[in-house]
Amino acid sequence: MKRRTFLIGAGAAAAIAAGAAVPWMFPTLGRRRDDLPIPVAAPRRAAVVWFSQTGHTARVGRLIARRWQSQGLEVVASDYRAFDAATMPGFDLVVLGSPVNYFEAPGHFRDWIRAQPALAGVRAAAYVTFGGEGGNTFNAVAGLLEGAADRGALPVDLALFGNMSTFAPTWSLGNEERILKYRHLPDAGTWSAVRGFADGVLRRVRAGAGIAVSREFNPRDLVRGAVSIAGTKALIGGHGADAETCIGCGTCVRGCPAGAIEPATRAVDSPRCVACMGCVNTCPVGAMRMRFLGKPVEGFGEFLRRHSIVIAEPPELAPPPA
Numbered sequence: 001m002k003r004r005t006f007l008i009g010a011g012a013a014a015a016i017a018a019g020a021a022v023p024w025m026f027p028t029l030g031r032r033r034d035d036l037p038i039p040v041a042a043p044r045r046a047a048v049v050w051f052s053q054t055g056h057t058a059r060v061g062r063l064i065a066r067r068w069q070s071q072g073l074e075v076v077a078s079d080y081r082a083f084d085a086a087t088m089p090g091f092d093l094v095v096l097g098s099p100v101n102y103f104e105a106p107g108h109f110r111d112w113i114r115a116q117p118a119l120a121g122v123r124a125a126a127y128v129t130f131g132g133e134g135g136n137t138f139n140a141v142a143g144l145l146e147g148a149a150d151r152g153a154l155p156v157d158l159a160l161f162g163n164m165s166t167f168a169p170t171w172s173l174g175n176e177e178r179i180l181k182y183r184h185l186p187d188a189g190t191w192s193a194v195r196g197f198a199d200g201v202l203r204r205v206r207a208g209a210g211i212a213v214s215r216e217f218n219p220r221d222l223v224r225g226a227v228s229i230a231g232t233k234a235l236i237g238g239h240g241a242d243a244e245t246c247i248g249c250g251t252c253v254r255g256c257p258a259g260a261i262e263p264a265t266r267a268v269d270s271p272r273c274v275a276c277m278g279c280v281n282t283c284p285v286g287a288m289r290m291r292f293l294g295k296p297v298e299g300f301g302e303f304l305r306r307h308s309i310v311i312a313e314p315p316e317l318a319p320p321p322a
Contacts, residue, residue: 036210038154041123043092043205048077050097051109053255053278054300055311056129056163059186060194061097066316067198080112081257089117093205094153096126096144099166101276102232103136103224105143108257108274113147124153125201131165132182136220142213155211156204159197161190164309166300168277169232169292183309191314232275238291239273241266245287252279252288 048065052058058079065077076083076091088094096113098105105128126144130137137160145155164182171179204210223231241252246266253261256279260272266288268279279288281300290297304311 031214031216032158033212033214034209036212038123038156038208038210039121040208041092041205043073043123043202045074045091046076046093046095047083047088047091048075048095048097049080049083050078051080051106051257052097052099053276054166054281056161056166056186057097057099059311059313059317060127060129060161061095062317063191063194063314064095064198067195068202070316071202080109085112085116089119089122091122093123093125093201094119094148095201096124096148098126098128098140098144100128100130100134100137100140102228103140103218103220105140106257106274106276107225110143110147113144114150116151118152119148120152122148122153123156123201123205124148125155125157125159125197127159127161127197129161129163131163131167132178134160134162136218136224139215139218139221142215145211145213146215155213156209157197157201157211158213159193161186161194163190164311166277166281168280168290168297168299168303169235171303172292172295172297179303180307183307186312188312191312194314229275232292233270233273235293236275236290237294238289239268239270240289241268241283242287242289245285247285247287249284251282251284255279255282 046065046068048061048068050057050061052061061077065075068075073093076087098109124145126141126148128137128141128144130140141158141160145158149155162182163185165179250263252266253263257276258272258274260269260274261267261279262269277297277300280290280297283299284301286299286302288299298306303309
């Protein structure tokens with residue numbers, strides 16, 4: 001990597017991890033037009049498809065699906081890696097969900113959306129989840145809708161839902177308070193907003209109300225995606241599974257969106273890695289190791305246990321009493 005590229009990327013990654021960016025310096029810009037007429041429809045079959053690792057985005061998607069099922073819709077809901085893409089054109093309504101990673105919706109999920117069969121006439125909505133105060137969230141969700149529209153879908157709505165950040169280097173560098181400030185999220189207000197979004201999407205589809213989204217420049221666009229990923233990777237070392245601790249469950253292999261983890265040895269292919277932190281965050285026994293700026297990185301599950309934090313589940317998704 002050239003020195004200039006390294007310095008730009010490393011500086012961006014350090015700013016992300018240390019929380020150096022001041023929120024008011026980076027406003028969320030963008031416009032939405034809510035009065036775009038589309039044909040009125042009465043959806044019967046819906047797909048809710050997401051990319052999720054630590055569970056925040058999946059909870060929102062599952063709640064949307066449960067809400068629609070309670071209103072009589074036939075709903076298929078799953079992570080995109082388990083979704084049969086060939087069935088997509090058979091749905092009347094599709095919702096796409098993703099976390100905001102490095103100030104955008106992850107490229108692998110956007111690529112998957114753009115690789116879908118033609119979606120002419122399918123109504124589409126999108127949501128993103130974001131940690132802390134977020135960054136470039138509107139443009140991130142707009143990117144999901146744009147991908148669906150490129151395949152012929154008719155956009156109808158979008159939403160943003162906040163939660164506690166899962167970017168493990170932040171607390172591993174000692175910035176725990178920045179994360180713990182949002183330890184209450186998601187909460188009852190979050191689930192109320194998700195239900196409102198789900199109901200609103202159906203109302204808009206039945207009323208023939210479409211949406212046109214215009215992305216505008218956000219300073220975080222300068223460091224989104226590949227720039228911040230490269231900078232973060234430049235500061236990572238010692239990334240791989242500890243053989244003595246690993247139980248061979250395959251969670252890291254199945255969850256890696258880049259296919260960068262060797263199934264037999266759990267060795268990480270660094271060039272393919274996208275620094276999503278998923279393997280560190282989701283390993284059930286803390287076997288996946290990583291160092292960031294020379295400090296050991298603690299996974300999200302371990303961070304939650306150390307602080308006795310239990311992520312809230314909406315009542316509709318709670319397991320039935322024994």
